[in-house]
Amino acid sequence: MGPKSVTEKLLGILALGAMLVGSYIGLAVVPADAAQGNVQRLMYVHVPAAWLAFLAFFVVFVMSVLYLIQRDERWDNVAAASAEIGVVFTVVTLLLGMMWGKPTWGVFWTWDPRLTTTAILLAIYVGYGALRSFADDAEKRARWSAIVGVIGFANVPIVYMSVTWWRTLHQPPSSPRSVAPDILWTLMLNLAAFTLVYAYLMVRRIRLAKLEGELEKRMAYNA
Amino acid sequence: MELEGLSKRFGWNWALRDASVRVEAGTTLCLVGPNGAGKTTLLKLVATLLRPSGGDAFVMGHSLSKDPDEIRQRTGFMTVRGFLYDDLSAAENLHFTMRMGGLKPRREVVGRVLERIGLDDVADNRMRTFSTGMRKRLALGQLLVRPIEVALLDEPYSGLDSQGMQLVDEVVSEFKAAGTTVLLASHQDGEAVREAEQTGILRKGRLEILPDSEPLSRHLSVGGPAGAPEVV
């Protein structure tokens, strides 16, 4: 509620700068991949987005377990923030997966194990969000969403494993070729940039969650 | 049983605000007060169905917040509608209650209780066919099939004819003789209410224990099961 702290502003500028540099290098500086050509440049946004989605949902998992043990409202706020941001990153990942899939595989959507798992991840955390919006009582909402946060995440490895088996029984998995160093560096840079963006959005979203909690208390108090 | 500042808050309004009272074993505390004053909330708290927002209660020495299961072992709770199943017969309902109480259901125990509550002739009829009065008697029967040390009765008289009310009074006096503590919430005047050693008035979540001298009738609606004027 107070004036935005300096560190937060700094984090925001840092994140923006890193993203600009990352995209610039990814698009204009680093040479295109020999085999795939320029479309491979989408890797510098697709892969980091997927990794951040996964990280966000892992944070939701950890916060959910913490909440179930300590029942501290702060963990619930962080979990809610991370889940919402995770959904944004997952949608971006899926869209980029399609943009990349069309030229390389000729179709917008294939049941590739990673894409499928990401889609299921999206369904799980859209469910998480819907549950939060339907539960009125703050304590129940926190407890129930923490439960879905734990079960939802525990499901991910099994989903990935079963989907991979499902696909590999039909088509061999694309073995990751050795990646050229400059491509790897660009990828790492973008991954760092995306992580900064995640951190910045988290700070903002957690504050919003606190505000919403306070509003709920005041509305009930004055009701 | 001992309540120490027991409170319960839904959202932001206090359904019950630091209720404190001590009820000796084998005695009855009667709770009176308008609807929504917190009677049912208090009973649900003692029955461990609601978690206290503040304070605590000790039933037979067990703390409500620390070991609720110990309390559940010793408590019987008769709600307004009872925990009964329409598609089971009266006997089957009591069988289920015994099993859920961790007991091996025995036919003669169920038979005796059904006789006691005057439902032995309809023992095998499905509860769906019962009137509210009969359903109420069966709910009372649920308290008799399990050995309990604390009996919580929420509006036991509602829906009962005078004979039914008399049955409730008999059962309550049996509980007292057996050393069972009784917590009775009712806004209808009945013998058990008058016999209660302690009476508490509940208004807007506040519990106030009446000194014995004060006449009870001022707080009770007059007359039996017929429509009663709202309590003062």
Added chain:
Amino acid sequence: MSVLHRAWAIVWKDLLIEARTKQSFNAMVFFAALVLFIFSFALGPDTELLQRVAGGLLWVGIAFTGLLSLSRTYQNEETSGGLEGLRAYPGDPRAIYLGKLLGNIVLLLLVEAVLIPAAGILFQANLWPHAWGLALVSVLGTIGFSLVGTFYSALTVNLRAREVMLPLLLFPALVPVLLGAVNATTLILEGDLMGEAIVWLRVLGAFDIIFFVICIWIFPIALEE
């Protein structure tokens, strides 16, 4: 083992009520038949195609029929004060989960006993030589389905839009079960020459064990107040 004692009491009560009223069973069999008919109309008389997708159609039918029975799991509790009624009794609340879980599994298996032969006839798939294989897959699949289903139906029982919330939470979690069951069934129907079905049975088995542990561990928290 008082937990099993109480769980059995709940199973006995639910199955007795179900045997008397048949509310769920009739609705489920009717719904399953409807789903199968719609599939066979939609896919037309091409028997070769029907046989190939029989496994998939069967499990879609089972999943949605199962969903019907899940949303009713705590229905007959409503009249008796809902879950609160069961929570008033002493003992570990996990008994409630176990009781409702067993009830759901038995009910769904009974419906499958009608549904699978019917699907065999409708889709002209000769099931008889693979009876044992199919039985194993349906048992493992039904357990997996009911494990997560019974848990989530308890979680969503006093949520506002629970008819929407139950499938929304349930189906993403059921992907491994559906994948495993559909693929195992299809392979078994095709004779499973290369023995790939065992892979899927292991997926189902792993899912059942993992989620049984998780649901049992978390269930009391879901039931609080």
Added chain:
Amino acid sequence: MRKWSVIGVVYVVALILLWVYTGQVGMENRGFIFAGYGLTWGALLWYAFRLESREQTTARAVDSFAVAGD
């Protein structure tokens, strides 16, 4: 909100530059690359904007109520 309209303009200009650049350099599949980067930046900026507007409306709502005593 003026800040966000500036950001919006800068974003559109950047998209145009990207489109022109990928054309000049003659990137094959430029459409997909353009869409990919445009979507990523657009989604993140849009979400940041949504967060800020939600924060302001919630903060205003909170101030309009008396402080909830305990």
